[in-house]
Amino acid sequence: MPTTPATVAATDRHADVPVMILTGPPGAGKSTAMRAFRRRFPGLIHFGVRVFFERQIEQGTPLGLRAKKFHDTKVWHPDELIFDGIASWLDEGLPAATRVVLEGFPRNRSQARALDGVLGDRGLRVDRLVYLNVPDEVAAARVMTREVCTSCETIVADAIPVPGTACVRCGRQLVRRPDDDQQTFRRRLARQRQGAVELLDHYEALGVVVRIDGTSPPAQVAAALEVAAPAAQIAARRIQQPATRGA
Numbered sequence: 001m002p003t004t005p006a007t008v009a010a011t012d013r014h015a016d017v018p019v020m021i022l023t024g025p026p027g028a029g030k031s032t033a034m035r036a037f038r039r040r041f042p043g044l045i046h047f048g049v050r051v052f053f054e055r056q057i058e059q060g061t062p063l064g065l066r067a068k069k070f071h072d073t074k075v076w077h078p079d080e081l082i083f084d085g086i087a088s089w090l091d092e093g094l095p096a097a098t099r100v101v102l103e104g105f106p107r108n109r110s111q112a113r114a115l116d117g118v119l120g121d122r123g124l125r126v127d128r129l130v131y132l133n134v135p136d137e138v139a140a141a142r143v144m145t146r147e148v149c150t151s152c153e154t155i156v157a158d159a160i161p162v163p164g165t166a167c168v169r170c171g172r173q174l175v176r177r178p179d180d181d182q183q184t185f186r187r188r189l190a191r192q193r194q195g196a197v198e199l200l201d202h203y204e205a206l207g208v209v210v211r212i213d214g215t216s217p218p219a220q221v222a223a224a225l226e227v228a229a230p231a232a233q234i235a236a237r238r239i240q241q242p243a244t245r246g247a
């Protein structure tokens with residue numbers, strides 16, 4: 001898309017909002033680290049494919065209706081649906097956002113390129129990709145004992161899951177995630193590892209990758225994430241570089 005004065009003005013509106021991707025294998029501790037990170041940065045908007053579409057389904061939105069059949073069959077959502085979701089989420093959240101975090105997304109090079117275009121249309125670009133990594137067996141052990149709250153998304157681990165236990169934070173029911181069975185986990189892990197190679201390659205070429213050891217205690221992971229987070233002023237240089245789609 002050619003850049004005209006009108007599109008430059010439109011895209012520059014969000015030029016000071018830093019964008020971070022937080023990714024890594026299932027069980028690396030992304031959601032846990034994000035809980036601390038969100039508390040630290042008010043005004044942060046946070047996108048995760050699973051949670052975003054679960055909410056859309058609950059609310060019966062047009063995006064939720066499209067997502068339901070993929071959700072029910074545990075099939076990955078098609079890219080077109082995910083990008084429609086991200087675009088609508090960004091357009092709703094950006095006017096009041098202080099920073100943007102995408103968790104567990106994109107998953108491969110083609111999604112990364114498409115994301116760069118969607119962000120570029122809004123004057124944004126990825127300032128940091130944090131890769132939170134753990135060995136496969138650590139990931140497996142964590143995921144097999146993980147329980148999540150049906151209401152506030154608190155995550156509980158390191159205990160033998162007792163279905164029906166109450167959440168310590170809000171008292172609602174804890175459940176196992178439907179995709180946390182051994183077979184689905186192994187499939188997700190293999191696919192994640194495969195996509196990560198080209199994803200890291202893509203963002204390493206842009207000089208934005210930081211790796212964090214997810215086997216460290218949660219407080220240490222949270223501190224490392226805070227250090228890795230892009231500063232708001234990094235984004236200011238984008239004003240000189242109005243985006244062109246697919247560049």
Ligand SMILES: Nc1ncnc2c1ncn2[C@@H]1O[C@H](COP(=O)(O)OP(=O)(O)O)[C@@H](O)[C@H]1O
Nearest residue numbers: 026027028029030031032142146156157217218
């Ligand atoms: N640094 C950590 N050390 C030990 N256990 C952790 C750590 N971070 C997360 N966990 C636990 O591991 C499980 C997976 O964490 P979660 O944040 O849900 O991972 P992800 O979002 O990457 O799939 C959860 O049960 C969580 O409580």
